[in-house]
Amino acid sequence: MSTLPLLLISFLFIVSRSSSSSIVNPSKVKQVSWKPRAFVYEGFLTEDECDHIISLAKSELKRSAVADHLSGASKLSEVRTSSGMFISKNKDLIVSGIEDKIATWTFLPKVNGEDMQVLRYEEGQKYEPHFDYFSDPVNIARGGHRIATVLMYLSDVEKGGETVFPSAEESSRHKTSKPDDLSECAMKGIAVKPRKGDALLFFNLDPNAKPDVMSLHGGCPVLQGEKWSATKWIHVDSFDKVIDHGGNCKDMNANCERWAALGECTKNVEYMVGTPEFPGYCRRSCKLC
CATH class of the missing domain: 2.60.120.620 (q2cbj1_9rhob like domain)
Structure with missing residues (x-):
């Protein structure tokens, strides 16, 4: 038997063991x-x-x-x-x-x-x-x-x-x-x-x-x-979310408008507004566009 099938069998065995142990x-x-x-x-x-x-x-x-x-x-x-x-x-x-x-x-x-x-x-x-x-x-x-x-x-x-x-x-x-x-x-x-x-x-x-x-x-x-x-x-939030580097001004959370009304645009600048390199999630509600 060649090396490749042996490696494949070993990999599938580990996957099986991993799946069976996924219950906490x-x-x-x-x-x-x-x-x-x-x-x-x-x-x-x-x-x-x-x-x-x-x-x-x-x-x-x-x-x-x-x-x-x-x-x-x-x-x-x-x-x-x-x-x-x-x-x-x-x-x-x-x-x-x-x-x-x-x-x-x-x-x-x-x-x-x-x-x-x-x-x-x-x-x-x-x-x-x-x-x-x-x-x-x-x-x-x-x-x-x-x-x-x-x-x-x-x-x-x-x-x-x-x-x-x-x-x-x-x-x-x-x-x-x-x-x-x-x-x-x-x-x-x-x-x-x-x-x-x-x-x-x-x-x-x-x-x-x-x-x-x-x-x-x-x-x-x-x-x-x-x-x-x-x-x-x-x-605390999605790390997979793609940050828009194109300068588009938009909200990325359904709660942005409510948070902005509560003053979060100044209280939580990092999340709401962000920076030029990493725009925030509520730029529209913070009236940046």
């Missing part, structure tokens, strides 16, 4: 923190799904960048020393199935998510504590703030590589002793150890839709081994 099981979810709201789903991805994502990413990895707080442009920084790439939502049936699973678990529409970012952290690499919500108007203009983050661990890590929430408030009712094998970095807050197949969901906005400063989080340095992860950022 609440018993596998445990609360990590309430301030910020953070939860771990144990075994969210199958081993085959993890390996498939890594295989798609390996040949396209590039040095990871961060978003500039003023311009929104991507830039290299020692704050983040991993390498990564993005996988589109419709890359293949397996990726699409994982996207469906994320939407089912989070109750957030698939269209609100960015493409999946795959990251590799080698020994010594890390991501300093940061926020996933934005402070620049450029990124907010498309889809609004990132309301939630789903971080999927694609590999086990021998030592280090934890996700830590240094500002998290530890509940006195659920206070537990920390594992002995946590790194020094992870001891500085509430931390989650990377375990292949597990997924961490945390919210970047509080229930009032304001940025949650307690959602500050970082990726601790990998001390032994290698860490692979896949991140899904989810916005």
